[in-house]
Structure formats: C-alpha cells, structure tokens
Amino acid sequence: MSFGSPYFTLPEFTYHKPKTLREALELLEKYGDEAKVMAGGVGLIPFMKERLISPTHVIDIKEIAELKKLEYKKGEGLTIGATITFSELEKYQLLKEKYRALYQAVKLASDNIIRNRATLIGNICEAIPWVDGPIPLIAYGAEVEIKSLDEVRRTPVADFIKGPVEIDLKPGEIVTSIHLPDIPEEAKSGFLKFNTGSEFALLNIAAYLLITAKKKDVRLVYGAISSKPARALEAEKILLRDGDLNALISMAAIKASEELEVISDVLASEDYRRHLIKILTMKLLKELVEEV
Amino acid sequence: MTFKYIGRPVPPQDGFYKVTGTAQYTLDVELPGMLYAKLVTSTVPHAKIKKIDVSKALQVPGVVKVVVGKDFPYRVGMYAGDRDLLAIDKVRWVGHPVAAVLAESLEAAEKAIDLVDVEYEELPTVFDPLEALSPDAPLIHEKMEEYRHSPAFRPIPGTNIANKFTLVKGDVEKGFREADVIIEEKFYIPHVSHCFMEVHNVVAHYHLDGTVEIWTSWQNVAPIRQIMALSLGIPHNKIIVKIPYVGGGFGGKAGLGWEALVAILSKEAGYRPVKLVLSRKEQFTSAAVREGFYGFAKAGFKKDGRFIAYDVKFILDAGAYADYTVNVGRAVGYSADGCYEIPNIRVESLTVYTNKIPTTALRGFGYPESHWVLEQIMDKAAEKLGIDPAELRKINLVKPGISETCTGERLREDAGNPQKVLEVLLEEIGWGKPSEKPREPWKIRSKGLALFVKGPAQPPNASASAILKFNEDASIDLLIATGNFGQGTVTALMQIVAEEFGLPLEKIRVDYIRDTHKSAYTWQTVGSRGLFTDGIAILNAIEDAKKQIFKIASEVLRCPEDHLELVDGEVRVKGKPWEKIPLQDIVMGYTYPNGNSIGGPVIGRGVFMSTHTTYLDPETGQGNPTIFHTFGGTAVEIEVNLLTGEVEVLKGVQVLDLGKVINPLLVEQQVNGGFLMGLSIGLYEQIKFDERGWVVNPNFTNYYLIRIKDIPKQIIWKTVETPQSDGPYGARGVGELTMIGVAPAIANAIYRALRVKLNELPMSPENIWKALREQRPEIVDEALKKFLEFKKMVEVKK
Amino acid sequence: MKFEGKMVLNSRREDVWNFISEPSKVIECVPGLEEYSVEEGKRVTAKVKVSIGFIKGTFRASSSVVKEDHQNYTAKLKLSGSGVGSGFDALVDLKLNELEYGTEFIWLADVNVSGPLGSLAKPMLEGYVRKIVDQLFDCIKRKLTNSTI
C-alpha cells in the first residue's frame, strides 16, 4: 500500500534476522514498541518509506523454519505459518479443493511479483481495509495463534483486526500461524472482488455455505466497506430459512446491502458500494448454488 | 515510386539500448561532489509565508544549505511568465515548494525537510474555477501586470483570468434564430497526470566561470535555455542543456521545468553540482498536471443536418500557475469547430487561476477537451434530428480547398481527406451491422465514433534546423534537436536520410543526447510536429549536401551536375551507371592521383520555417494558427455491464490521414499507445482533491492508470494517404492525434445504445452506474430482473 | 467531520474560564506534547506525538483564538497542523454552562484531515479524537482541582 510521500530512503533501523522463534521473541521482548516484525516486507517497507512508522528495530522472520508451516489434518483443519506466501498458497492443491474462497482471494490479490513475497499473515497484520486476505478467513472462522515469551493465545481473525492499522497485538508478541477449522465435504465457499478501475478492492466478499437437510450454516463476509471486515448477520439468517433458494438469495443480498456499515472513500461512494454489495452477493451466491 | 526505407516498419533505433538497460537517463547522471536537493512543500493551499525557520534542518549532519524563495525572487515562464522557483512571500497550492534543502546525501536531505518549520498565515482560498471568476473571489496573482507574457495572450490583471481567448466568425445569434434544432450541454473533465515512467529530475552544475551545465529529463533543450536566459539574465551560450534518454514526456516535459531552480541551487551551494529528483507523490502534487475543464456548449442545426451555429464557453481550471495552460486555453478555443464547417461560431475560452496544482500541456493539448464537447454534441444532435451520427458528420465535414476553419483559415487542397477517413472508419467498425448479443443478458453492446483534427499549437515563427555531417566512410552524423522520448521520430528521420543518399540505415547516426551546444536548433518537440518540421529541415540539409557532392562529382566525372544522380551510395552519370564515384571518395573532398584535391568535408544544413502562420486576432481569433491539420477518426465497439457500470472495449479502430506513412511500425505504436492513454483518461484517471485542496490520490494505488488486464483485445488502425505537398514525402504528424477520439467515441456508443449522457470524465463504473440510475432507472431494474432469472452463472464464468 | 462532547467539571465556571483562557495551561494537558511556544494573541505552536493504530509520528500544530466571549463563556478556536504526510484543521466551539455543583463544558469540533491519515483513518478518527479529548479533560480536571483546593 502506498499513499505517496516525498521520500526515497528509509528511516534508520537495525536489521535482525533470527533463526529461531525463541530468538525472535527475545528480540521483540527486548525492543518492545520500538520493534516491528517483517515477513515479506511488502507492507512494512512502504509504510516505513512513507514515514508512517519508523521502528528502530526490524525483525525479519523469513529464516525461521518453524514458521514455514502449511499443514492440513483431517478433522482439525489447516494451519498456515507466518512465512507462507500468497504464491505458496496458490500452488497448494488442497486450498483449491477445499478452501476455495481463500484460494480465489489469494489468486486475485495483486500480481505475481507481490504474491511471491507477501505473506497471508502479513496481509492480516497490516490491517488495511481494502485487502483480500482476511475476508475468506473470517468466513471460515479462522483463528490466529499469537506467541510471546510467556504466553500463547488464540483469537479469531474477526476480533484480531480492530480497525485500520490496528490489531490485537501487544509489544513482544508475534503471530505464528493461522488456523482454519476443517469444513464438511458439502460446504461450498467462494470469493469475489470488484476492483475495476482500482488497484485494491472497492468491495470484496466471501461466502461460506453449508445447506444440507441436516445442517445449515451460512457466513457472508465483506471487506473494503468500512474500517474493518464485517459479517452480514441478518442476511445470513435469511439464507437459513426454508424456501425457494433463489428468492432467499435475492432477499439476503438486499438485506446485506442495507444492514452493513458502509463508508465513502477515495475508491467509491457509500451508495455505489451498497449497490455492489447487492449485486456481488447475488452473483456469488447464485454461482455457489449452481455449482455441483 | 518505390522506396527502400520510406514506408518500411523499421524498428525504433533506441530499442536495443532500452531493452538491454544500457540507455542513459538523467537519473543515471552522478557527478563528483554532487549534492542532493529535496523540496519542502506547502501544506496549506493559500497563505502568506510568515516565517521559515531552517535552523534545525541545518543541524542535520550532511546538510549544506537550505534556501528559500526570497533568496532569488525570479519570475520564469514560457507563455504567461507567472511562475516562481520557490514560493516568494506566499504559497498558492498544497505542494507549492517553499524551500530546498541541499545535502551531501539523500538521507540527510530527506531528514532535514521534516525539520524546516514554515509558519503560514492562511488566506481565503478558491478551488473552483467558476467561483474564481466571481469579482469577490480571492486574488491568486496580485501582480499579474508585471509578468512577462507572450504577445499571443491576454491576461486580465485584477482578476484570476490568466488568459482570455475569444473567437468570432459569422453571426451566431442569427444562426440560432435560423436553427431548427438547438442542443445545449455542459461538460467536465477532471485534472489528470501524465504518468510518465521517468519522473522529473534534473542535475545542474553552475560553474565558477558562469557557465551553467544542465542535464534534464525533458522534451526539448531550446526553451529551457531561452527562458533561463531571459529571466535569469545568463547569456544563451553560457547555458548548456543536455537531454539524454527520457522515460516519457506526453507534454509534461515541455517549456521549462525545474532547471532554473536547480541551476540556482548549484550556485547557492558554492558551485557544486546538484541533483533534484521528484518522488511520484511530488510529481502529482508539486509539478504541473493537466488542467480541469468545463465546457458549456450551445449548437444550432438545420433540419437537413447543417450545423449552422455554435456558441461555446470553455473554462480551464489552471491551478496556481497557468504558464503553459494559457496556450492550451487558446488551442481549445480555436479547435472548437473540430472538422466541421460551421458558418457562425463564437468561442470564449478562459484560463483561470485556482488554489490547486499548476497545470501544463498534455498529449492532445486542448483538442481532447474541445472534441469531448463537440463530438458528443454531434451525436446528441443526430438523435434529435433523426439522422445517423455518421451521416450527420458527412454532411458537415470540411472540404479542403474550399472550406474555412473557425479561425478563417482556408484549408489547403491537400490538407487531407476527412470524407475518406470517415468512410474507412465506418467500414472497419462495421457501422450499421448490429453487434453480437453478449452472453449475459444484463450487458449490452454498442458502437460509437468520433472524428477529430489537430495541428501543432505553436508560435507562428517556430522553426527547426538540421545539420548533416559526413564522415570518412560516407557514414553520416545527423545533428538534430527534436526530442527522443519514446515517440520514435528519430528513427523515421534516419530513414529519410538513408533513403535520400541510398545508404544503409546503419550508416546514419543520431546521438541520443540533445545538447543546446552540439545539436541543431528546433523550437520544441511538441504538437506532433517533429517529423514534419525537423523532417523538412533534414530534407533541406540533404539537398544542401547533395549540391556540394554533385559539384565535386561533376568536376571529377566531367559531367554537368544535373546529369548526375545518387544511387546506392554512389554518384553516377545518368544513363551511364558505369561512370561513377563512391560517396566516400567525395565527402571529405576529392583527391586526384597526384595529390591535388578539391571540395572538402561535406556538411549539409537545412531549416524549416513556417511562412504562412500568424498570430490570431485578439478579439476575433482569426488567422492561421498551424502548419498542418491531421484528420482522423476513432470508432469503438463496447460492452457495458448495466449492473455495475463497467465498460469493456471489444474493438477499437483508428483511421488517420497521415499523408504518407514513413514507418508503419512507429505509427502502430503511437496508435496503440494513444488509444490506451485515451482509454485510461476516458475510463479511469482523475486527480481527486479534498475540501482543503489536498490531492487525495497522489499515488498509483488510488490514481488508477490502465493495466494490462484492461487492454482491448483488438485495436486496429488504417491510414488514408493524401500527401501534403510541403510535408516530408507528404507526411503529417500523428503522435497526439491517436488519443483525441477515444473518450467521445465511447461516450457516444453508450449514448446510442442507452440514451444515457456521460458529459463528465472519467466514465468510471461508478459514474456510469450513477448516470444510468439517474437517467434511465428502468434499464437498471430490467437488467437486475434478467440477472436474477439467469440460471447459467457458472457457465458464463468459464 | 463533526464531533461533539460534554464534560462536567467540579470547579466554578469562572475558574474553568480562567484556566482555559491561559493557553500555556491548556497546552500542557495535550497528550503527547513534545514542545510548545506561546506567541502574542494567544497563538500557540506545538509539536505533538501522535499514534493512530500502529502509525506513529509527530505533528506540528498551531492554535489560535478566533473569538472569545467572556460574558457568555463561549470561545472559538482554530487548530491546524501537519505531520506524517498528512494535514488537518479544526474549528472548535467551546461553551461553559454554570451548574449547581460545577461547570458543564460543551465542545463541538469540525475536523478535516488530509493525506494518508485522511484516506486511511477516517472511520477511526472519531474514536481517536475522543481518546485525546478524554485525556485532555482528565488533565484539566486534575489541574483545576489541584489549583482550587
């Protein structure tokens, strides 16, 4: 993300490249507020260049083997480590088969050059309202695992992101992985991004749909609409009802376009965003329902 | 006549250096002892500078000096002469440079700019050019009468009007009384940036002996020297301007840039060389961009389609400095009639100061603006008259040899063939043939077109010259001044030389550096003029060199000069090709076996001077403004998503009357590039300002520039070749033309299909959606219904 | 963007008025203050550290009194400043109402923010402004109580 600034150079900082998680945590403990974790650097470096943050210690985690983790366990789910890049996820067959919304978001995020460096966790930690990563993760009910020298904790991605450039992370802490719960075979999920005439999304949306005779579970998540990703809870409820699915979809889409908090910004007005919420919700849900 | 080089797709000769990364740009210039300059810019739009405290900045290790505008209160400029080098006494926009830090390293300079404390006393602001015209609007330039402006312009001191252009021909009131159909519309175009890859950057070295040496990423060397000489009082021959390879210009590197400032900084720094490189953000907010534009048009037509009255008012939002934009205001004014003959016309074009970014030329130079208005008026009139838009154009097209333009210029007989351009355009786009139905029923397809004409907007005496030096092996060093910033003109010029001497292209060399000291002179490389003006100068230089060659050969071959010809690098006696002499035996002078010699090194010189152009009458705008008119047309087939407002161009066609295509590959590159630039500005680009005058999107994240995914699958071009007898091989210019028609053609396509007016740029999805919703809500509802009923989402996605 | 708020202070209206009429006293309550100077006409310039989410930087800001009406206990201030590539200005209306046991302090601010903070942080600005105002008032409260006891 670049806002534009007069600077070409970076502010001064000390660069650390720990080999183990413990080492990284010790550095974070030591430098506290003065330190920043760097994964791909795709988000961090521009922010530093533009003097929006000026950490005096940058802790590069790319060489920490423990964080290069990408593992699926049946019944448990998928774990994505902190140094896993978008490109690595894109090539991971299981993602395409099972977690389609995340797969589509990963594929649509930026370009190859960025994807080769950018990590999914960096994407979440950056907490920029227009990014794609958090949207499908929230739809799957994913959690982040956070470690410090004396604590391990887990928190849902939905709570972890508190607002623009604001996350639930204290000095001394690091996000080690994201955990996606396992999902039933019958579940469907998908992601759409509207970015015609924009680098980032004016609106992105992920849906998770489990509609069987026995169980119904629906999640609709929207990004780029206000300060943080949001679920359309009322719209989800409509989809849980019995009845003609096509009619429910259209009702749910209208509801979503009304219930969410939406703002105007440089990319789009509130009105247009609400309209897009309606259209994209219908489109995504229709596609998912049609899929066999 | 068959040619060896003319008309051939010779690849651009600078391509090799560019793709191998060996091309040298100003950015690559690093000199021993060089300092880095960094600008401190204003954070308020309009304010008196009360105090500038540089003490903390000076404490940063490595900082050598901090200079402020008061240190050198010069006024500079090309046309309006209204610019300062750094703000003097007051700032006029957010981004106005107020001070410059000079340091041993970029790091130090960047640290120091944050420590310069500027205290402002804010003044009332005006951001809207219409409000700026009101008598009680805050005055942005209090001392306009003191500015040294060119005689072609009419600034109005005491107001915010930097130039008032008026044009009157016929009697427009009478025209409207006689009209059967009257159309009235209002149009708007926002500010856009040139978005060249290479940002503005300059290295200057003020030497102790008073010589100033400058390297800059610019289009032309001559105006820099001229303006600096006039405003700083440095003799011309002591200013040496050098331009190496340039990463794009698009009009944003014409006139004078930052050279005068950096030269002064070099002097202030104790005669050490200084480099200034703008960041992209600074390029957006501290350098000049293209102006914002309002057009108010009233047009009268007879039932049979004749366009008989046109009354337009253009308001240009020129921002804080209008130095170059006053000429855009003039060009948009006298191009109001496009390629139509309108007997009664009145134009007023006001270039107005506001507290926004300064503005300047951009590819098309006012013509995209005038055509955005006119070409949409044509389609709206066509609808009201019940005449096909193409037919309405046919009825009103100028007839070279007979018609007069709105400036009263009688078009020369060989000015071009606009009728033919239109015919070819219609054929290529399949006018009248319905488009295929899109698979998604909430999308529609449609075709639209726009015609255009343009010539260079230049002073009447804008000249060019060329020098042609032979080397021992009869290879040639061609000294020209026309810029080399991606257009490829130089390659076409080399083709002319190779053709005329029958030499292989490899024997012709044009240095990549333009240098006031070593190159020939040309006024500027702008207005699509380079091939025409410098081409003519080169042909004259060739003529001159040939004369010298034939003179020597005639003595050697004992044959009158007019019995000689130049073929394949040899001078031959006509009809007796075995009586010949190779060029290399002549071009350094001829030496007889006994050592006696005649002639000497051959150097050809040639000039171009326009002899029939004039200033325009200040009241009526009558006169001859230009040296050629290139006619052309753009047609598009588009698909519109009625639900989201997205537009996709399925096919783009451009037809141009180029007189003679010297190099089709270069034309194709211009056509493709121009089409995409037109598309980008048409659909996406817009500099957005907030209520405090700050640019909201000074970056390529939020200022969207066309991407590879947005490129239409098919862009084709055709040429009609009506040679202009005084052009090189009959050729006319092409560069800017290729973007003028794109936006109006798209708007017309949308209007034809949906009767939805899009009078404002950009035609972004949101703006189209808004227009649809406001003007034809039933279309959106219908589309939504079809969308809901649609059962093949997955299928069409594939 | 318009924000407003109310606060009850445990001091007499006249004391509150005297306190806030003294720029140097108020400015010292601004959270993150690094340095300041008071010029003629109660114009204050200051350097203030801000942190919004993980964006951190220093703002150079100034405030001046646009209007001051002791009789009605109202005032209008203009604030403006720049930092982290951004700029802001604000018009703040203040009013003091006499209560039985103290003073009600009413404020209304019209804030415009430009630059990266404007594009990014608009939705969170309200929370941020509240936080700062709360801290500011806490400090004022503390100082008033200390000085009046």
Ligand SMILES: Cc1cc2nc3c(=O)[nH]c(=O)nc-3n(C[C@H](O)[C@H](O)[C@H](O)COP(=O)(O)OP(=O)(O)OC[C@H]3O[C@@H](n4cnc5c(N)ncnc54)[C@H](O)[C@@H]3O)c2cc1C
């Ligand atoms: C040109 C461009 C286009 C882009 N387009 C898109 C797009 O289309 N869609 C999209 O979603 N995104 C897009 N992005 C954003 C990009 O995806 C993110 O910047 C990237 O994912 C960040 O990941 P990173 O590994 O580079 O993080 P870094 O830059 O290394 O870090 C980003 C932030 O997260 C923190 N951080 C990183 N890892 C950890 C950790 N393990 N624990 C704690 N804190 C951590 C850092 O301290 C920093 O504050 C784009 C960015 C650019 C520059």
